[in-house]
Amino acid sequence: MLSIKNVSKKYSNGFTALSDFNLEVESGVIGLLGANGAGKSTLMKMIATISKPSQGHIYWNGQDIHKNGDVLRQDLGYLPQEFGVFPNLNAVEFLNYMAALKGMNMRIAKNRIEELIDLLNLSDAAKRSIGSYSGGMRQRIGIAQALLNDPKILVVDEPTVGLDPNERMNFRNLINGLSKDRIVLLSTHIVSDVESAAEKIALMNKGKLICFCKNEELLTSLQGNVWECLVDETELNKIKNKYITGNITRRSEGMLIRVISEIQPSQNAIIVQPTLEDAYIYYTARKSGESNE
Numbered sequence: 001m002l003s004i005k006n007v008s009k010k011y012s013n014g015f016t017a018l019s020d021f022n023l024e025v026e027s028g029v030i031g032l033l034g035a036n037g038a039g040k041s042t043l044m045k046m047i048a049t050i051s052k053p054s055q056g057h058i059y060w061n062g063q064d065i066h067k068n069g070d071v072l073r074q075d076l077g078y079l080p081q082e083f084g085v086f087p088n089l090n091a092v093e094f095l096n097y098m099a100a101l102k103g104m105n106m107r108i109a110k111n112r113i114e115e116l117i118d119l120l121n122l123s124d125a126a127k128r129s130i131g132s133y134s135g136g137m138r139q140r141i142g143i144a145q146a147l148l149n150d151p152k153i154l155v156v157d158e159p160t161v162g163l164d165p166n167e168r169m170n171f172r173n174l175i176n177g178l179s180k181d182r183i184v185l186l187s188t189h190i191v192s193d194v195e196s197a198a199e200k201i202a203l204m205n206k207g208k209l210i211c212f213c214k215n216e217e218l219l220t221s222l223q224g225n226v227w228e229c230l231v232d233e234t235e236l237n238k239i240k241n242k243y244i245t246g247n248i249t250r251r252s253e254g255m256l257i258r259v260i261s262e263i264q265p266s267q268n269a270i271i272v273q274p275t276l277e278d279a280y281i282y283y284t285a286r287k288s289g290e291s292n293e
């Protein structure tokens, strides 16, 4: 059980990156969704015991992780947003090295490494030095090291950055395939990354938690408030100034615009099914006060 209580983080330059953040997670895949600068990495670094909260506490199974970090560290798999590798080591050597640092039994580690190399499609490159890997391959070796010790809490910061569509899908399947009695905390600003993988979404904006709920609940909250309308250039600008708007698609007859609003934004607007992207746009825009609605 991970429990984040009234956590704030103020950096030494005086900037508050996280304020009064509360979250309780027992198990399952949680998507931490927020724009650049929302505070996702700040939060994850504190959960991984890399940095400390300025205020508040984080508990793992009832223990304050900034007083007794080892209880969490032995259960943790962490992929930082930016991580270093040893470019001269190959994948097997690197994972062996990481396993040794984690204090794993080397016989267990050997089997686990073979399994992970296969799972992350690195078999063909396993004996090549990591320095020669592409960005996506490097990311996959990062995911592999986070999974080495079969962690009870897996914290992965933007794990899908640099992955091509096939590897993104593989990653989602990998996350879905992890047993349900662990916590997976996955940060991203790409809505589709968490749409199928995450059971619950923690939506963050400017250092604050906006909501923590199931995907379906987010969608239900917008039911009847998402519209599509075909407009010309003049009307498009009027609507964009007045309402929270999403995707705009160019059509031969004009522009098809998605609008999130409690009232009908134009006479020909029709109600459509909300998507998670609509919810993301709506809740982040609303809290930023960008709407004139």
Ligand SMILES: Nc1ncnc2c1ncn2[C@@H]1O[C@H](COP(=O)(O)OP(=O)(O)OP(=O)(O)O)[C@@H](O)[C@H]1O
Pocket (backbone or CB within 6 Å): 011, 012, 013, 015, 016, 017, 034, 035, 036, 037, 038, 039, 040, 041, 042, 043, 081, 189
């Ligand atoms: N060491 C630091 N000192 C001062 N400010 C920082 C520091 N690290 C992060 N920040 C600021 O805190 C805010 C949150 O940063 P953070 O990296 O947590 O965001 P993020 O949600 O992970 O964004 P991204 O999607 O770009 O990774 C940003 O405004 C950032 O500039």
Ligand SMILES: [Mg+2]
Pocket (backbone or CB within 6 Å): 040, 041, 042, 081, 157, 158
């Ligand atoms: Mg980040």
